[in-house]
Amino acid sequence: MNLHEYQARTLLQAVGIPMFEGDVASTPTEAEAIARRIGGTVVIKAQVHAGGRGKAGGVKLARNPAEAADEAAQILGMTIKGLTVHKVLVVPAAEIASESYVGLIMDRESQRPVFMVSSAGGVDIEEVAAKTPEKIVRLAVDPTYGLFPHQALSLAFALYRDFNHVKAAAKIMEQLYRAFADNGASLAEINPLVTTPEGKVLALDAKISIDDNELFWRPDLGVLRDDSAEEPSEAAARRANLSFIKLDGNVGCVVNGAGLAMATMDLVKYYGGEPANFLDIGGSSSPEKVINALKIITADPHVKAILFNIFGGITRTDDVANGIVAATSQFKVAVPVVIRLTGTNEAEAIRILNGVGMTALSDMDEAVQRVVQLVREAA
Amino acid sequence: MSIFADASTRLVVQGITGREGSFHSRQMIEYGTQVVAGVTPGKGGQTFEGKVPIFNTVADAVRATGANTSVIYVPPMGAAAAIAEAADGGIPLIVCITEGIPVMHMSRTMPFVRSRGVRLIGPNCPGLITPGARAKVGIIPGNICSEGRVGLVSRSGTLTYEVVNHLTRNGIGQSTCVGIGGDPIIGTNFIDCLAAFEADPETDAIVMIGEIGGTDEQNAAAFVKEKITKPVVGFIAGQTAPKGRRMGHAGAIISGSSGTAEEKLAAFENAGIGIMRRPVDVVALLKDRKAGKAKGKK
Numbered sequence: 001m002n003l004h005e006y007q008a009r010t011l012l013q014a015v016g017i018p019m020f021e022g023d024v025a026s027t028p029t030e031a032e033a034i035a036r037r038i039g040g041t042v043v044i045k046a047q048v049h050a051g052g053r054g055k056a057g058g059v060k061l062a063r064n065p066a067e068a069a070d071e072a073a074q075i076l077g078m079t080i081k082g083l084t085v086h087k088v089l090v091v092p093a094a095e096i097a098s099e100s101y102v103g104l105i106m107d108r109e110s111q112r113p114v115f116m117v118s119s120a121g122g123v124d125i126e127e128v129a130a131k132t133p134e135k136i137v138r139l140a141v142d143p144t145y146g147l148f149p150h151q152a153l154s155l156a157f158a159l160y161r162d163f164n165h166v167k168a169a170a171k172i173m174e175q176l177y178r179a180f181a182d183n184g185a186s187l188a189e190i191n192p193l194v195t196t197p198e199g200k201v202l203a204l205d206a207k208i209s210i211d212d213n214e215l216f217w218r219p220d221l222g223v224l225r226d227d228s229a230e231e232p233s234e235a236a237a238r239r240a241n242l243s244f245i246k247l248d249g250n251v252g253c254v255v256n257g258a259g260l261a262m263a264t265m266d267l268v269k270y271y272g273g274e275p276a277n278f279l280d281i282g283g284s285s286s287p288e289k290v291i292n293a294l295k296i297i298t299a300d301p302h303v304k305a306i307l308f309n310i311f312g313g314i315t316r317t318d319d320v321a322n323g324i325v326a327a328t329s330q331f332k333v334a335v336p337v338v339i340r341l342t343g344t345n346e347a348e349a350i351r352i353l354n355g356v357g358m359t360a361l362s363d364m365d366e367a368v369q370r371v372v373q374l375v376r377e378a379a
Numbered sequence: 380m381s382i383f384a385d386a387s388t389r390l391v392v393q394g395i396t397g398r399e400g401s402f403h404s405r406q407m408i409e410y411g412t413q414v415v416a417g418v419t420p421g422k423g424g425q426t427f428e429g430k431v432p433i434f435n436t437v438a439d440a441v442r443a444t445g446a447n448t449s450v451i452y453v454p455p456m457g458a459a460a461a462i463a464e465a466a467d468g469g470i471p472l473i474v475c476i477t478e479g480i481p482v483m484h485m486s487r488t489m490p491f492v493r494s495r496g497v498r499l500i501g502p503n504c505p506g507l508i509t510p511g512a513r514a515k516v517g518i519i520p521g522n523i524c525s526e527g528r529v530g531l532v533s534r535s536g537t538l539t540y541e542v543v544n545h546l547t548r549n550g551i552g553q554s555t556c557v558g559i560g561g562d563p564i565i566g567t568n569f570i571d572c573l574a575a576f577e578a579d580p581e582t583d584a585i586v587m588i589g590e591i592g593g594t595d596e597q598n599a600a601a602f603v604k605e606k607i608t609k610p611v612v613g614f615i616a617g618q619t620a621p622k623g624r625r626m627g628h629a630g631a632i633i634s635g636s637s638g639t640a641e642e643k644l645a646a647f648e649n650a651g652i653g654i655m656r657r658p659v660d661v662v663a664l665l666k667d668r669k670a671g672k673a674k675g676k677k
Contacts, residue, residue, distance in 0.1 A: 051628075103629035106482050108593050111489050111564045116632055129632040136632060143487045184483050186563075187629055213481045217456055247621060258561065259535025259590055262616040267657055269619045278620065311537040311544075313505065313520050314399070343520060343540065364541060365659055 001210045002049040006089045007224050008206035011183060012190075015175040018168075018202045022091035028069040028076065034090040035068030041093040044071045049229050050081040054123065058085060061093055086228050096204070099192035100159045100169075101125045104176055106186045106211070107140065113180060115139045115147075115173065119159050121192035147177040159193070160201075168201035169193065183221060184214030233296050240292035242281060249274025250375055252297035252306040252335075254290070256281050256315040264309045267364065273372035276303045281315070290323025291330065298333055304378045305336045307371040309364060312343025321349035325356050336374045340367035381509040381555040382530065382575040382582070383472060383500070384448065388514045391416040391437060391446035391470070393453055393461045395427050399476070400452035403518050404431070407450075410521040411513030416440035437468030450506060450516050451475040458502060459484035466495040473566070474516050475502035485564040492566060499566025505536040505558035511581070519543070519556060527552015529665065530576035532569055533588035534561050534595070538616055541658045542588060549662045554582040561590065569599035577607050584610045584665055587652070591617030592638045600646035610668035612653035612661060615640045 003011070006024040013019060021038060024047065025031035035042045046058030053059050058080050062068035072088050079085070101121035107114040118136045120128045129136050137158040141147050149170070156169035172193065180188040187209040194204045215222045227235045237244030243258065247265075251273045255261035258280045265275040277297060281289045297303055310320050320341060327333070339360040341349055346362075353360050361367045390407065394400035395417025404427060408414050416434055417427045423435035434440040437449065449465040451458060451474065458477035465473045473492070480502050492499050500507060506517010511526040523540055525547040533539040539558050546553060557572050559565055569587060576582045585607070589596035596615065603611050618640040636642060647654050653664040 101628075103632065105629040106486065106563060108563045108595075112486055116629060125628050126632060129628075142490065143483065144490055181483065184481050186482060189629055191628065211482045213455060213479045214483070216479065245621070255537075257535060257537030259533075259538035259588070259616045260541055262590065262618075262620055263535075263538050263541070263614075263658060265620065266616065266618045270657060275619065311540045313537060313540055314518055315537075342544070343523070365657065 001212055001215065001221075001225055003208045003210065003224055004047040004049070004087065004226060004229070005045065005206060006047055006087065008208040011179050011208060012176070012203060012206050015179045017172050017175045017179070018200065020091050020094055020202060020204070022089055024087050024089050025072060026076070026087050028073040031072030031088055031090050032065045032069035035062060036065040038090065038092050042068055042090050043093045044068060044075055045089040045091070046075050046078065046080060046085040047087040047089055048080045048083040048085055050083055053080060056080045083229060095197050097195045097197050099194055102173070102176065102190040102193050104180050104185075104188045110140045112140045113143060113177070115141065115155055117155050117158050125191060141177060143181065146181065147174055149174070160195070162199070164199060165195055165201055172201065172203065179208075183208070184211045184218065185209060186211045233299060237279070237292075237296050240289065240296070242279060242289060242293055242296070244296060245278040246300070247275055247277050248302075249276045250302050250304040251371055252276045252300070252303040253309065254279050254281060254293050254297065254306065255309045256311065260309065260311060264307070264364070264368070267368045268307070268372060271369050271372045273368070273375055276300055287319055287323035287326050290320055291327040294324070294327040294333060295331070298331075298335070303335060305338065305371050305374040306333070307367060308337065308339040308341065309367060310341040310343070312341065312345060315343075316345045317341040317343055317349035318345040318352060321352040324358070325352060328356070335378070338367050338371040338374065340364055381512060382572070382579050383498070383555060383557065384507050384509045384512065384514040384516050386512040386514065388448050388512070388516065389413050389415045389444065389446045390516060391418060391440045391444070391449045392431075393418045393437065393449055393451045393465065395419060395431065395433060395452075396422055397452055397454070401427070403452060403476075406518075406521070407515050410515040412515045415444040416446050437464050437470060441469050446470065448472045448516055449474065451477055451502075453477055455479035455481070459488045462499060462502075463488055463491055466492045466497050466499075471497050472500070473497060474500045474504070474506045475566075476504065476506055476517055477501075478503040480562070482563050485562065489564060489566065500557065501560040501562075501565060503562040504560030504565070505539060507555060507557040509555045510553055517558070519558065523547055524556060525552040528554055528581060528583040529586060530554045530572075530579065530582040530584070531556040531586040531588070532572035532576070533558050534590050535588055535616060538588060538658070542586060542614070542661050545659050545661055546586075551662065551665060554579060563593075569595050570602045573599060573602055573607055573611075577609060582609065584612070584668060586661055586665070587611060587613040589613065589615045589643060591615065591620055591640050591643070594636050594638065596643040597636065597646040600643075600650040600652060603652055604650035610653070610665070611650075612655055612664040612668065613647045614655040614658065614661070615643045615647070618644075
């Protein structure tokens, strides 16, 4: 789960990381009031779950409160990479002496949280990493012990020469690690970490992603989820415990298992069709899940046909069949449905479907070819 | 032979009285697996369906039954602790089926598992099955598998079943099928399984099923090129998946990779791995390679 910058700021400030004052606004009037409170020139920053905000025009300077209101009015409601901006962050436009990069990520390879820091911070950090990897200093943390003080210092020495800066940055490294570990983050990033002409070290921008598996026992983090930052159908799917991603095609797909769901989309494309979605109904199925899946898919007007591809293991195919029957009796599915199911309780599933005049195929390639053909005929 | 599970497998089920644990224990027993013990704290002394003794701890189960493999169906919040208990209890092979374990739990648990010198498969995996020994540890449906000489390793669950089903229906049996799991932190990776299949005299060819994301498949391809003499065919799921909106830069910096299907398929190609465009292609590719090997290689 991605957090907005203003939410990440709250988590970092909670562990004591120094940041410029600032606040979040949902309206131009609120932005104006915050700008007045801060005084001087401010920066208005769009709050969306996407990188490249500045390049997309979502970050603007405002010299006074009136300008802050104007700029906020421009940014609020704009679309960045398909996401609508509902909130802006207002912070002072401070003078900056240097910009560094500090990233902390759960690394698959070392199976540990890994720090990456560079004195060449800012928006082009990926280019720095690709062209001059020696400018990125890495350090893997053993989560059993956490970040040792000498490790925090070595990271800070990679960024600064002035020992006052080093001491301040080392403290921030320890605080960032604590925020990462205590909140079950998969990513925590300060870019840039800046020094001011007065010699302070502060975090100017922050990004945090929380491991979704933590949310089950961390309702305090769960409330930070911003439904409005998601595609509405994806938010509805998540509430129904379905893993769903909306795509641009017209073949609706209902599959059990993420790998098989991706392979099904690949096969739809292989036979000349375009998948309308990724949808994984998960391991243990229930008829309710199938009903919810069909509701979400049929709400997309681009969908011209629906393909079920179910390989029963934990998933009982008779549960899926019952769900299809229940769904089609509850609401009208106006497009053709092709069902492929095989595996656990297959005979019972076919009996259930046959009972209402539906049929099922057992071969995945045959089913995909059939559904692609049906979409062609509908066009 | 086979890898990881065979006729000597004596299984303890952690979470045997739970909903998933009891369902799959029945399936494993029915398949022929030697399920010698169950563990549910507080239910020690009882039996599972009148047949399998239940213990309070893994250590008790090992002492009483000589269990040498554990399978875990414990809910996500206690699953990492169950892995640690099995490692501490002297189990050399631990298979964790549980999905949804916080990654930080796994990051804290893996150093302990390694310090005990034991193997973990998973978490968030379907487990493994050796049809020739009737040894099933996990949830892979037994009826779609058949005894034979092809080894299969996969990051997926149901996609594995799809491929195994094609093999069996076309008369190609399997030595062992292993699902290594799709989580960011897993105990056994592609390379571990490839090395084990290479060393297994009962495996003639290897099928590798990967997904987009990460660099495991690329590393495995490099390993195949360097170390594997047996024919390998592979599939990557997610060739048409959209590129997600990325947050931050750290993900790209750490691996220097985007983890796309193209990148992985190029690595396969470079390593001489036969590329399955569709799951069903596994059959023709394996038959080709077998014929090619008989003619070409010594």
